[in-house]
Amino acid sequence: MDEFVCKTRIISGPGAVAALKDFGAKRVFLVTDPFFYENGTAARVAAAAKAEQVEIFHNVRPDPTVELAAEGTAKLRAFGPDLIVALGGGSAMDCAKAMAFFAKGDAPLVAIPTTSGSGSEVTDFAILTHNKVKHPLVDKRLRPDAAILDSDLLEKLPPSLVADSGFDVLAHAVESYVATGAGVFTDALAREAFQRAYGALPASFAGHQEVRLTIHQAATMAGMSFTQAGLGLCHAMAHSLGGLFHIPHGRLNAILLPSVVACNAHVAGKKYADLARSTGMGGSADTIAVRNLRNNLIRLRRELKLPETLAQAGVEPRSVWSATKEIVDATLADPCCKTNPMTVEDFLVRRILEEVTGRV
Numbered sequence: 547m548d549e550f551v552c553k554t555r556i557i558s559g560p561g562a563v564a565a566l567k568d569f570g571a572k573r574v575f576l577v578t579d580p581f582f583y584e585n586g587t588a589a590r591v592a593a594a595a596k597a598e599q600v601e602i603f604h605n606v607r608p609d610p611t612v613e614l615a616a617e618g619t620a621k622l623r624a625f626g627p628d629l630i631v632a633l634g635g636g637s638a639m640d641c642a643k644a645m646a647f648f649a650k651g652d653a654p655l656v657a658i659p660t661t662s663g664s665g666s667e668v669t670d671f672a673i674l675t676h677n678k679v680k681h682p683l684v685d686k687r688l689r690p691d692a693a694i695l696d697s698d699l700l701e702k703l704p705p706s707l708v709a710d711s712g713f714d715v716l717a718h719a720v721e722s723y724v725a726t727g728a729g730v731f732t733d734a735l736a737r738e739a740f741q742r743a744y745g746a747l748p749a750s751f752a753g754h755q756e757v758r759l760t761i762h763q764a765a766t767m768a769g770m771s772f773t774q775a776g777l778g779l780c781h782a783m784a785h786s787l788g789g790l791f792h793i794p795h796g797r798l799n800a801i802l803l804p805s806v807v808a809c810n811a812h813v814a815g816k817k818y819a820d821l822a823r824s825t826g827m828g829g830s831a832d833t834i835a836v837r838n839l840r841n842n843l844i845r846l847r848r849e850l851k852l853p854e855t856l857a858q859a860g861v862e863p864r865s866v867w868s869a870t871k872e873i874v875d876a877t878l879a880d881p882c883c884k885t886n887p888m889t890v891e892d893f894l895v896r897r898i899l900e901e902v903t904g905r906v
């Protein structure tokens with residue numbers, strides 16, 4: 547049996563933020579980060595809702611903590627909105643989703659992503675950090691009611707953010723394509739997302755605005771895929787390493803993904819090969835197509851000037867070695883491990899960790 551649920555209304559295109567007025571809200575609570583508050587984008591977006599009253603919560607920092615979400619929840623409850631708007635990358639959207647969930651109100655949540663990466667605008671996940679550990683909350687009630695994909699918000703995306711969040715999209719597509727929960731609908735979305743993001747990332751990195759909507763839509767498609775199919779070992783490790791070392795989430799995926807593909811290929815080779823061939827990477831035998839997929843990910847990672855190891859990302863190998871047990875335990879406890887195509891065991895995590903740590 548194959549089930550696919552699509553709850554989020556998706557509005558996309560240049561200037562799509564104008565659709566906020568259609569929600570007919572009187573009291574809008576907008577959640578964002580200091581960047582969008584200080585440059586006036588938050589006020590401009592809130593004004594598009596044509597509401598009578600607006601409150602802006604603008605304290606979100608990358609990788610939001612449980613404490614921050616609790617502070618925001620109290621403010622949200624006290625204001626009593628009839629519409630909640632999340633504006634920003636995965637961090638602002640996750641924080642807003644968690645706040646809306648904990649506040650237990652009935653105001654709809656509209657997510658407006660400003661990076662093309664997390665897919666949080668359509669997922670049942672919200673990732674909060676507590677005591678240096680990233681905890682994915684997973685609940686159907688976390689899924690936003692609407693997503694507005696406005697490419698005008700992407701004009702100032704710096705190349706490094708295009709690269710980091712772009713590799714998050716690729717990791718969502720690749721991992722959900724082979725995840726244990728994958729089905730015919732998630733496969734179609736993951737394949738399309740991968741092809742779009744893989745093809746358009748170099749041009750977006752070079753500053754070409756015209757491809758940005760393509761990657762923005764790909765990020766949402768990959769989110770629709772992984773929220774149903776699940777993710778895998780790459781994300782489980784990215785969560786455990788991200789909690790400890792505060793490296794951007796997508797950058798960690800870029801470091802980990804080629805090694806995870808090589809490791810899962812024993813059981814997921816056929817599907818990886820299918821993904822490689824459908825993206826024009828060739829390879830008549832499955833083993834060659836998988837090798838092409840892995841090599842092309844490594845080549846793209848170089849082209850986007852992303853690090854290949856944790857050491858190149860600024861993490862002292864010694865601090866990885868001394869935290870190995872913590873990293874392995876957090877990885878094994880992460881819900882993403884459960885949907886990895888191959889059973890994840892202690893030695894596998896250690897092997898990949900060794901491979902990605904890099905030299906002193």
Ligand SMILES: NC(=O)c1ccc[n+]([C@@H]2O[C@H](COP(=O)([O-])OP(=O)(O)OC[C@H]3O[C@@H](n4cnc5c(N)ncnc54)[C@H](O)[C@@H]3O)[C@@H](O)[C@H]2O)c1
Nearest residue numbers: 581608609635636637660661664666669671673702703795
């Ligand atoms: N909920 C989910 O389904 C899900 C999935 C994947 C990742 N995540 C989470 O999302 C977070 C990562 O999200 P992200 O990669 O979108 O980054 P982010 O939200 O952490 O933002 C990173 C930085 O980019 C800046 N920024 C955002 N948009 C910008 C723009 N248009 N122009 C210039 N600067 C901009 C922000 O101000 C911030 O300083 C991680 O915490 C990760 O765990 C969640």
Ligand SMILES: [Fe+2]
Nearest residue numbers: 664714718795
């Ligand atoms: Fe991710």
